Amino acid sequence: MIEILQTGIHTSIQDIGRHHFKNFGVPVSGALDQSACLIANSLLNNSPKAAVLECCIKGPKLKFHDNYYICITGAEMNARLNDEILKNYKPYFVKKEDVLSFGIAKLGCRTYLGISGGIETEKVLGSRSQYQNITSSDKIIKNTIIPIGKSNFKPVVGTRVKEQKINYTKINIEVYEGPEFKFLEKEQRKLIQKKIFHISSLNNRMAYQLKEKFAHNLPQIWTSPVIPGTVQCTPDGSMIILMRDSQVTGGYPRLLQLTESSIQLISQKTTNNKIRFKILPKII
Amino acid sequence: MSDLFKFKVSALNTKTILLEWSIEPTDLLLEHIIKFKSLIEKDTEIQQCIVGYKSILIELKNTIHSLFYWEEHFKKKQKKIKNTIIERNHWKIPVCYDLKYAPDLLNVSKEKNLDTGKVIKLHSDARYRVNFLGFLPGFLYLSGLDSRLYLKRKKKPLLNIPKGAVAIGGKQTGIYPNISPGGWHLIGNTPVNLFNPKKNPPCFAKPGDWISFEQIDSHTYSKIESEQQNGNYQLNKYD
Numbered sequence: 445m446i447e448i449l450q451t452g453i454h455t456s457i458q459d460i461g462r463h464h465f466k467n468f469g470v471p472v473s474g475a476l477d478q479s480a481c482l483i484a485n486s487l488l489n490n491s492p493k494a495a496v497l498e499c500c501i502k503g504p505k506l507k508f509h510d511n512y513y514i515c516i517t518g519a520e521m522n523a524r525l526n527d528e529i530l531k532n533y534k535p536y537f538v539k540k541e542d543v544l545s546f547g548i549a550k551l552g553c554r555t556y557l558g559i560s561g562g563i564e565t566e567k568v569l570g571s572r573s574q575y576q577n578i579t580s581s582d583k584i585i586k587n588t589i590i591p592i593g594k595s596n597f598k599p600v601v602g603t604r605v606k607e608q609k610i611n612y613t614k615i616n617i618e619v620y621e622g623p624e625f626k627f628l629e630k631e632q633r634k635l636i637q638k639k640i641f642h643i644s645s646l647n648n649r650m651a652y653q654l655k656e657k658f659a660h661n662l663p664q665i666w667t668s669p670v671i672p673g674t675v676q677c678t679p680d681g682s683m684i685i686l687m688r689d690s691q692v693t694g695g696y697p698r699l700l701q702l703t704e705s706s707i708q709l710i711s712q713k714t715t716n717n718k719i720r721f722k723i724l725p726k727i728i
Numbered sequence: 729m730s731d732l733f734k735f736k737v738s739a740l741n742t743k744t745i746l747l748e749w750s751i752e753p754t755d756l757l758l759e760h761i762i763k764f765k766s767l768i769e770k771d772t773e774i775q776q777c778i779v780g781y782k783s784i785l786i787e788l789k790n791t792i793h794s795l796f797y798w799e800e801h802f803k804k805k806q807k808k809i810k811n812t813i814i815e816r817n818h819w820k821i822p823v824c825y826d827l828k829y830a831p832d833l834l835n836v837s838k839e840k841n842l843d844t845g846k847v848i849k850l851h852s853d854a855r856y857r858v859n860f861l862g863f864l865p866g867f868l869y870l871s872g873l874d875s876r877l878y879l880k881r882k883k884k885p886l887l888n889i890p891k892g893a894v895a896i897g898g899k900q901t902g903i904y905p906n907i908s909p910g911g912w913h914l915i916g917n918t919p920v921n922l923f924n925p926k927k928n929p930p931c932f933a934k935p936g937d938w939i940s941f942e943q944i945d946s947h948t949y950s951k952i953e954s955e956q957q958n959g960n961y962q963l964n965k966y967d
Contacts, residue, residue, distance in 0.1 A: 468923070469864055568926070667780050669784075
């Protein structure tokens, strides 16, 4: 078990998501940076479906109630085990009563904490990912205890994992044309790829809104399915990139669709960060 | 060839295909889409399908190797859709239209120049079709609102619409399954729980089902509310 001493800004339990209830209006949820989450689990020999902690901007302070291995991935967040500075992408042994604390994200903005055995809170609709009105809370709560599963993981002596250097400052976001892209004027199609956009302060697990408006004359559409990474454009020109907690259907034109790796990249970006859309060839 | 058989196929990403119809949504299209969905969902290469008013989104288990292959595949499947009539549930949803549950009822009555009794009658006499679920877990997209009740959404959305609120917005009516922001006009409230994550399925209604609203008084509202809390409430259906 682990005890939450301080929660951080928005720390939540996440896994690969809740995939089978979209027909009931249930968002997929799950770690925004799925790749970082998967690596944390694989370095601990956990199941890829194991739940981890997703820390955003400023991480939590935790106390371990048993011996585990842990692995931190994603953004650099100045993690310390008691007084020792920890590196990302490396399994560490932690003992009962050890305290792990995180600082503020330096590179990127989301950090994942994997624990050998995985977090074992109750599964709701097939997933442990926290989401309002599905799990009892949408984030971790101070002074609560989180159960951890069993594991007999031991790192093989002498093996080493090459440190991951992921460039979160890359500004190009790879996208496909969305279903309503074809209705844009020729000039607008060019502009959407040239323009530098900035992420507004309205960015969270549900959606990232961009600061710059994108004027268009597209009509509203009959409500239709949307998925994480869909870029919607409202009548007043606000560009909204849907993330993993977004609703499953929407009525705004869908201009672009982020690739899976672009979703991961953008989930490591925050307010005022620059992006530019790079449109990939159509899938045929 | 019927317009129902004309749909466009495109890829949203490497594992997601979108089928879109260009005709306006009708009951006929809804039936067709529901049957189409259940037919293709049996395919082992397909993870799941999600529907909208005139579209089906298909999530594949593997990467698309040829979109043309899938287009042909879906066209072949479509020909197998049978014209049989499927029995659908018709749910009776109890709604209390008393003013304490209906903060916007007087305003709706004024805007539409109908007395409140008439608003309630028009709303509860109709039979609505569940097109699909979306927006919030357990939120039903319903068609069939009487055109005399069409009313533009509020300019400023409310931040905390109460759970169970029954509302009108544009040409639609709906029930808020949980507290949420929203711009619709609140004309009543149902004690019935539309979404229970502890149950599978978490919502009783399915696309294609019918629902009607049945007016209840505040005493019945409280009774149903407590029956539901004790787990011995059974939602009524029409035969």
